[in-house]
Amino acid sequence: MITLPRLPRLLHPRHAQVVAKAVLWAMTLATVGVLFYIIYFVLRRGLGHVGWDFLTEMPRRSGSVGGIFSTIVGTLYVTGVGVVVATPIGLGAAIYLAEYTREGRLTRIVRFGAESLAGVPSIIFGLFGFAFFVTYLRFGWSILSGGLTLAFMILPTIIRTSEEALRAVPQSYREVALSLGASKWQAIVRVVMPAAAPGILTGIILGVGRSVSETAAVIFTSGVSLKMPHSLFDSTRTMSVHFYTLTMESISEPKAYATAAVLVITILLINVAAYTLMNRFTRKFR
Amino acid sequence: MSGDSGTYALVKIAAKDVEIRYRGKVALKPATFDIRSSTIHSIIGPAGSGKTSFLRSLNLMSLELDGAAIKGSIKVDDDEILTIRGAEKMAKLRRRIGIVFATPQPLPRSIYENIAFGPRIAGTRKKADLDALVEESLRSAHMWDEVKDRLDLMGTSLSGGQQQRLCLARTLALKPDIVLLDEPCSALDPISTYKIEQSMQELKGNITFVLVTNNTKQAARVADRTAFFLMGELVEDGPTAKIFTRPNDQRTGDYIEGRFG
Numbered sequence: 001m002i003t004l005p006r007l008p009r010l011l012h013p014r015h016a017q018v019v020a021k022a023v024l025w026a027m028t029l030a031t032v033g034v035l036f037y038i039i040y041f042v043l044r045r046g047l048g049h050v051g052w053d054f055l056t057e058m059p060r061r062s063g064s065v066g067g068i069f070s071t072i073v074g075t076l077y078v079t080g081v082g083v084v085v086a087t088p089i090g091l092g093a094a095i096y097l098a099e100y101t102r103e104g105r106l107t108r109i110v111r112f113g114a115e116s117l118a119g120v121p122s123i124i125f126g127l128f129g130f131a132f133f134v135t136y137l138r139f140g141w142s143i144l145s146g147g148l149t150l151a152f153m154i155l156p157t158i159i160r161t162s163e164e165a166l167r168a169v170p171q172s173y174r175e176v177a178l179s180l181g182a183s184k185w186q187a188i189v190r191v192v193m194p195a196a197a198p199g200i201l202t203g204i205i206l207g208v209g210r211s212v213s214e215t216a217a218v219i220f221t222s223g224v225s226l227k228m229p230h231s232l233f234d235s236t237r238t239m240s241v242h243f244y245t246l247t248m249e250s251i252s253e254p255k256a257y258a259t260a261a262v263l264v265i266t267i268l269l270i271n272v273a274a275y276t277l278m279n280r281f282t283r284k285f286r
Numbered sequence: 287m288s289g290d291s292g293t294y295a296l297v298k299i300a301a302k303d304v305e306i307r308y309r310g311k312v313a314l315k316p317a318t319f320d321i322r323s324s325t326i327h328s329i330i331g332p333a334g335s336g337k338t339s340f341l342r343s344l345n346l347m348s349l350e351l352d353g354a355a356i357k358g359s360i361k362v363d364d365d366e367i368l369t370i371r372g373a374e375k376m377a378k379l380r381r382r383i384g385i386v387f388a389t390p391q392p393l394p395r396s397i398y399e400n401i402a403f404g405p406r407i408a409g410t411r412k413k414a415d416l417d418a419l420v421e422e423s424l425r426s427a428h429m430w431d432e433v434k435d436r437l438d439l440m441g442t443s444l445s446g447g448q449q450q451r452l453c454l455a456r457t458l459a460l461k462p463d464i465v466l467l468d469e470p471c472s473a474l475d476p477i478s479t480y481k482i483e484q485s486m487q488e489l490k491g492n493i494t495f496v497l498v499t500n501n502t503k504q505a506a507r508v509a510d511r512t513a514f515f516l517m518g519e520l521v522e523d524g525p526t527a528k529i530f531t532r533p534n535d536q537r538t539g540d541y542i543e544g545r546f547g
């Protein structure tokens with residue numbers, strides 16, 4: 001048996017409690033502080049260069065002149081494809097998990113798979129997307145390749161949040177629907193899903209946020225073209241990738257920070273929306 | 287209108303040797319009794335006697351949702367229901383046999399939409415038809431005058447008593463010929479309780495009511511016939527007056543006089 005030397009008691013337990021609380025508070029404050037500092041840092045350097053022109057003009061000379069219009073459009077398209085593909089699949093999986101199976105080996109496997117997918121670094125998704133969509137399926141660097149890659153990336157988030165939202169709907173709603181002559185599927189579609197909608201929407205919005213801010217997975221799959229995309233098979237550059245390129249290739253610091261400012265504000269708005277919905281949802285059922 | 291207990295009253299529900307188990311554990315020992323057409327048939331007994339299990343077996347909810355295994359035979363209008371399987375047939379059965387739960391369960395939507403839910407699923411689309419159904423059902427549940435000007439109010443924002451009457455109205459909108467009620471007034475104020483009892487008495491000409499109640503006085507007030515369940519056993523069944531004054535079994539009298547339960 002090894003006995004640890006007892007540390008001399010420095011503090012009365014009651015004082016230790018106070019100290020612990022203070023330390024924890026300081027840590028929380030530091031976290032929030034860092035967040036605010038990042039936002040402040042980016043906005044201070046970038047916001048001054050953001051104007052209507054910046055948002056609506058095409059980038060010229062590699063982005064050192066002009067705006068970021070085509071990258072905004074590119075971001076919308078790539079994110080759009082990702083969400084449009086991931087939502088039905090994710091929702092379907094969530095409905096299956098929450099409504100059609102008992103807890104068992106299968107659900108554990110599916111859930112483990114989804115969790116693992118969530119833990120894969122995004123650059124691996126990028127490589128996978130490049131190998132599979134760009135090369136093997138010959139979609140090339142394109143909105144389609146990028147969007148599909150993002151769909152895989154945000155799938156776990158959408159499955160998890162949707163499943164939780166469905167499970168939070170009181171069992172009695174299902175019973176009532178069945179007792180009124182609804183089939184199980186009608187009960188899900190007409191009663192359970194509407195009740196879970198805010199929670200499901202939260203998951204989708206979080207997915208949008210993740211897609212908008214993603215760089216590594218998209219740069220390998222959608223490429224870096226600054227031209228205005230006209231089809232799903234055109235290459236495009238998202239705002240995140242644009243920021244990355246402007247910085248890494250030292251093209252223009254003001255334009256880089258301006259792009260970052262737009263990105264940060266977009267992400268903030270998306271998170272506020274997700275947070276508000278989530279709040280409304282939890283208040284409704286708890 | 288034949289709410290009597292005459293010898294020739296038609297049998298609406300014939301339960302024969304109905305045994306209900308949950309994972310092998312018996313919740314109701316084989317029970318045999320008839321529920322007559324156009325009557326209010328109450329089921330009384332202490333908690334855990336198998337009343338809810340029996341009631342939820344009449345529309346197969348115990349089978350589908352609670353994992354119950356049911357043996358024996360339950361015939362409704364001479365048709366066996368225990369062999370019914372499949373979503374479509376179950377849905378049809380539940381439109382015929384409505385249920386009101388112990389705690390009011392309005393869906394999170396308007397009063398109007400709560401009531402229109404069942405008819406819509408059954409295929410009623412026309413606004414005029416739905417309007418008429420909503421009004422008729424609310425009138426039957428003695429609620430129309432209270433809410434006719436605010437049908438778009440959330441059902442969940444009503445008082446408990448109103449919610450339960452909304453649930454009754456919602457069930458009535460299915461045009462059922464049997465309505466099951468599981469301790470519908472256990473959490474209600476006396477006025478709402480009275481209104482629900484009144485509705486049952488007014489409607490029993492066309493609808494057979496099976497009323498599980500934890501309130502023996504309520505059974506005495508409204509039921510034509512009463513069955514007494516005790517610890518998973520049907521102790522006896524008969525005209526309410528007889529059950530309450532001259533029961534065959536000692537235990538029935540003991541329960542009614544509040545000596546246990």
Ligand SMILES: Nc1ncnc2c1ncn2[C@@H]1O[C@H](COP(=O)(O)OP(=O)(O)O)[C@@H](O)[C@H]1O
Binds near residue numbers: 312332333340
């Ligand atoms: N879903 C269920 N799963 C397992 N056992 C149940 C279930 N529902 C009821 N029981 C059991 O069946 C017995 C009868 O319960 P119940 O029918 O609810 O009685 P009552 O309505 O008279 O209070 C009880 O012992 C109860 O624990």
Ligand SMILES: [Mg+2]
Binds near residue numbers: 337468
């Ligand atoms: Mg009960």
